[in-house]
Amino acid sequence: LKLGAKRRLRMAQTSVETSMKMRVRDDDGNLKVLALFAKCTECRCSGFRPVLNYDQTVEDGGLFLVDFKHIRNVDSDAVCRGCNHGIESHAANSVKPTKYEQEKLIQLANDTHGLHNRMATQRMSYTSFIKSSSYVSALKKWSTVVDVPFGFPKFEAMSIFNIVTACVAFYGESTENIQHNLDCASKLLTIINTWKIPTPTVYLDAVPKADRIQYRLFYTRWMYFVILQQQFKSFKQYEAVEIFGYKGLQFFLNFALSSQGADLQSVEELHEFMSSLVSFVEMSLKTPIKLRMVLPDGLELPKFTRLSEREPSFESSRPASREEDKPSRKRTKSESSLSTDLFLRAIVKTVNDVDVCRGETARIEEKNGIIEFKVIGNSLKPFQDRETTVSLLQLQSLFSVQLPKMPKEYITRLVFDDRHRNMMLLKKGKGVIGGICFRPFPTQGFIEIVFCAITANEQVKGYGTHLMNHLKDYQVKCGNYHLLTFADEFAIGYFSKQGFSEKVEMPKKLYQGYIKEYEGATLMGCQLHPQMRYTAFSYEVCPMSEVKYPNKTRKYGGIEHIFRYHGGNGLRFKDIPGLESYNDDDSPAKDDDLESKIKLILKKLNADKWSWPFVAPVDGEMVPEYYDYIEYPIDLKTMGDRLRAKYYVHQYLFIADLCRMFANCYSFNGVDTEYYRCGYRLNKLALELVTKHFPSSPLRPILPELKPLHDEH
The missing domain is CATH 3.40.630.30 (Gcn5-related N-acetyltransferase (GNAT))
Known part of the structure; x- marks a missing residue:
């Protein structure tokens, strides 16, 4: 009896399993496509492969080589060519989704199919591979919930939109002032939301001090939830200014500062608003501020270009959804009136001014004794x-x-x-x-x-x-x-x-x-x-940066007619008044015998018996303190080298060196020393030679008032 009961129980279970497997009908085209991603319950086959060869069933990428339309026409009793089991075995573990869920899953499968086709023909980013793998994992579970390793929006409590709007409300003084700030805020939000985010390599080259890991995470999130969602609409299109907050705003400002730092003109209109925004961000980071986005009656919140209302960047393999039929919103006047470059220059000027203000604050605190x-x-x-x-x-x-x-x-x-x-x-x-x-x-x-x-x-x-x-x-x-x-x-x-x-x-x-x-x-x-x-x-x-220099590249009209009356004929010398009475005798004449005179004087000075202390430079090892005391040392050997190097182009240069040589001797040596005595005697000879060869020179090596104490003459 027990064996019969067990047999009847086993037959009942087999009957239930058979009824579960027989749920795929010939007209269930969506279930046939989804069976491509469902595992077999009787073996390790990763998905139903009714068409592909066995070699192409090993990897998941092979299932995208077949057209989904061909799969829809497969008979319900077809077997998988990878495991020889029927389609019912691949769909047995899954609960049959509703018609709406089937449509969402098919849309996800079409997007994944299109993404694989792009990766096969184009160079895609690492984020595309992450998205493709996540989509395939979700399809294998017959679920539209995609698991990603880097979180889901919203990533920060305060979004960029909330920060900018709260700043406008916080600094609002009058309706006109608030309206102007709203225009600037709309422009900023549009620029950030449509920002062509640079790759980590480009960004870190422009901003080398940025946190590499944080920016790579920020870039991956941006690409996954903002850029790729524009191309495949299986999931909700996120707006960058609504899912990122302080960190995203700082990444944008740092890149704008690095890429637009050279041009800082014509930004006064936006400078005040940007100063308020940067101050508000810093203040809210230090002390939490309760967001108040309440504006006066008649004023609306800032508007920006939404990515969900723009045309997709390329055609995917799926049919167009209803959202694509909606007309795109026209840009407001505030968005089109201000250029992107002008706004980025305002950001640069503001950030630079904030850095200056920080240093100025520390200087003022020091001045006040804080x-x-x-x-x-x-x-x-x-x-x-x-x-x-x-x-x-x-x-x-x-x-x-x-x-x-x-x-x-x-x-x-x-x-x-x-x-x-x-x-x-x-x-x-x-x-x-x-x-x-x-x-x-x-x-x-x-x-x-x-x-x-x-x-x-x-x-x-x-x-x-x-x-x-x-x-x-x-x-x-x-x-x-x-x-x-x-x-x-x-x-x-x-x-x-x-x-x-x-x-x-x-x-x-x-x-x-x-x-x-x-x-x-x-x-x-x-x-x-x-x-x-x-x-x-x-x-x-x-203050030097605030100086307004004239624009030398500008051409000013109205003065080209002033000199037209002159025919261009040259002026004769006799027509210049006073030219005939001009006398050029006052200019010094060139002395052709200057070199020979100097050579003769140096030869006689070197031959004199009193010249032995001045023949060569002073030895620094014997008299180490000499060069600490004498700033411009000179001697007869150095003067001879200068003569050969054509240094003495005028007699004044030579006489000045003679005067310096004797002055150094008198200042370093006392009147009772032998060096002072030799210098005094050689100075007498030099004075005679200079007076003889350069009689018209007002510069002379004059003898000192103090004579040597032990002079034999």
Whole structure:
């Protein structure tokens, strides 16, 4: 009896399974197409293949080589040529979808088919492969829910549209002002929403300091949910300004700044609105702001060109949907009246002005006594100032928090090393909020920056730049004109902004062996100018950018007729009044015998018995302090070299060298020395020779008032 019951139960299950498999009819064309993606319940076959060869059934890409219309005409009792099982075995595990769900799945299959055809003939992005794989995975489950590894919209709580609209409402003073800002907001939203987003390679070339991983994620999301949705309408078309927020807006502004930074004219109309927007974004990032998008009566929210209302960029393999029949919305007057380049120039000017304002804020706070800068270092004396010790401890704690990868013991050892110095930034009521630890090498003329950090809640206020400028001014006073540091990948951007470069101008032999090299870090250097005040540079140079220079390329009409009355005949010399009475005797005549006269004078001076101290340059090893005291040394040998090099083109140059040679002798040697006596005697001979050969010269090697004490004559 038990065996009979089991047999009847098995027959009942087989009957149920058979009834489930027999649900595909000849007129179920959609189910036949969907069976291409359904796994077989009796083997490992990945999908129903009634037409393709066995070699083409291994990979999913092979199923797109067949026309879906041919699949619809396959008999319901056809078997799969990959596994020899019927179509019922491939559809057995799936719940039969409704007619509406079948239409959505077929639309998804058509889009996937078209995407594969494009990838076979064109060079597609990595996002296209992700989208294709996601679509195939969804089709295998007979589901329209596509799983993607990088999230779903909306990606941020505050969208770009909400940020811009809230900014317009926040700064609204009058109806006219709000309307103007709405026009600017509409233009900005249209530009962002229709932005031809650059590839990660192009973007990172233009903005090398950007976060590579964050931008790649942003680019993938943009391509997947914005660009590809314009081409395949299986899913909802998303608007970029509605699914991205602060990060997307910052990526756009940074790229606009890098690509449009050269042209900054004619942007006054948009500058005020962009200043308000940038300030609003910074303020909302620091302190959360409740969005208020309430506008006065009669004013509408900003309008922008929606991608869902535009024509598709190319024809897909599926029939047109109802949305394609809708007429595209005409662009508003505010969108067409302002050019894209003009708006981007306004963005550039605004961002530049914001950077200047940050530095100006730090300078004003220093002037008002809110912040101050000090240079301190640890002393090995037993009775060190308590305030210095407390400041060093605060700086050590700040470096430990802001530089978590650095060992705390290593930071402590360098901060409290008596060979290191610390430039500190102190704020009233908070103590040390930033600092730079460095080691000076005064004999080599450079310093090595070891640590540099600003506390987290005081960043993006211009303190870092102002701190570095104070360090530069301090090193200029100390005579160190080179700053060196080993920067990791996160610090290269900051040091590049401060004027550091990977091309170190300092000779390598001056710093090699003095500083320690680090793996994974880049050596960067900054050369200082001894006559520049870095803390006042932006304040003094900023007004220069506002100077309006005349446009030399413009042609002005109305003056070409002034000189037409002159026929162009040359003016005769006798017609020039006063030319006949002009006498050119006052101009100095060229002395053809100048070289021979100078050669004769030098020969007689070298032959004199008192010339032995002046025959050759002073030996620096025997008299090391001579060249520290004498700024312009000269001797008879050097004068002979200058004569052969045609240096003495006038008698004044030669006589001036003679005067300098004797003046150096008198200033360095005392009247009781033999050198002073020799110089005095040779000076007498030189005066006689110059008077003889250059009688008209007003310049003479005059004898000093003090005579040598031991003069034998």
